[in-house]
Amino acid sequence: MGNHRAHRGSARDHSATPVAGRRKADRKPARHPLLRALPSGPIVAGVAALAISAGGAINAADADPVGSLTTQPGAMAAVGSTGLANVAPLRSRQAIVSRDSRRDALADAANEKLVAQAEAQAEQQHAALQQFAKAAEKQAAKIKENQWVLPLASYRISAPFGDSSYLWSSVHTGLDMSAPSGTTISSVANGVVTEMGYDGSYGNKTVVTLDDGTEIWYCHQTSFLVSTGDVVRGGEAIGTVGSTGNSTGPHLHIEVRPGAGDPVDPFTAFLEHGITP
Numbered sequence: 464m465g466n467h468r469a470h471r472g473s474a475r476d477h478s479a480t481p482v483a484g485r486r487k488a489d490r491k492p493a494r495h496p497l498l499r500a501l502p503s504g505p506i507v508a509g510v511a512a513l514a515i516s517a518g519g520a521i522n523a524a525d526a527d528p529v530g531s532l533t534t535q536p537g538a539m540a541a542v543g544s545t546g547l548a549n550v551a552p553l554r555s556r557q558a559i560v561s562r563d564s565r566r567d568a569l570a571d572a573a574n575e576k577l578v579a580q581a582e583a584q585a586e587q588q589h590a591a592l593q594q595f596a597k598a599a600e601k602q603a604a605k606i607k608e609n610q611w612v613l614p615l616a617s618y619r620i621s622a623p624f625g626d627s628s629y630l631w632s633s634v635h636t637g638l639d640m641s642a643p644s645g646t647t648i649s650s651v652a653n654g655v656v657t658e659m660g661y662d663g664s665y666g667n668k669t670v671v672t673l674d675d676g677t678e679i680w681y682c683h684q685t686s687f688l689v690s691t692g693d694v695v696r697g698g699e700a701i702g703t704v705g706s707t708g709n710s711t712g713p714h715l716h717i718e719v720r721p722g723a724g725d726p727v728d729p730f731t732a733f734l735e736h737g738i739t740p
């Protein structure tokens with residue numbers, strides 16, 4: 464630095480008549496080109512570090528200032544990105560590596576914990592899904608089985624299927640369920656009303672054709688609550704108990720005709736469809 468100043472002083476020739484005040488005034492503007500010529504910040508810092516380390520080396524009576532640089536961590540840090548950084552002690556590199564591997568181990572442990580948690584969660588979800596699937600399967604089976612509901616909330620079986628009596632031309636083609644007149648009759652399952660009206664000895668009759676094609680005949684009704692073409696659900700009211708047609712008292716004569724064919728025992732059909740009359 465001192466050399467620069469001395470050089471600059473000699474380069475200028477306007478100081479032929481030295482006037483203290485004027486020299487001062489002249490020097491000020493002259494500083495700007497000098498400052499611009501100085502190296503930028505980081506390099507200055509590097510030079511300063513070299514100067515410091517050189518001083519340290521001298522103090523330690525080391526003959527080789529570069530050698531002293533490699534053993535002084537402070538100097539290494541100060542030098543930073545200069546070529547000297549390449550001789551950074553292996554010890555510190557190992558420290559970095561071991562610190563990294565420890566961090567990796569911690570990260571691995573954390574990951575393992577997360578994975579375990581995720582696996583446990585997935586297992587729980589899987590179990591829940593299986594349970595759900597099982598329930599859905601059961602429900603599907605129920606639908607497939609076409610589980611029925613009883614047509615009357617309260618009744619007494621007054622005549623079984625297949626009975627022979629003076630009342631019938633052949634054998635009894637249905638099941639008689641005795642109940643007070645006006646008792647609500649419910650459809651035993653989902654279906655469509657395919658017939659509705661008075662039918663001789665059957666009296667007021669409603670036929671509901673279930674989804675599987677089975678016809679259910681509801682006979683001797685006092686009143687109708689649905690019309691032909693109506694879509695009904697299991698348990699939905701379709702009429703009321705009566706004694707119309709060939710009947711000796713209020714009761715529901717119910718017939719079950721699979722595939723709209725010959726009648727089968729309604730009692731057995733009820734059992735087959737999950738209800739016990």
Ligand SMILES: [Zn+2]
Pocket residue numbers: 622635637638639715716717
């Ligand atoms: Zn009957």
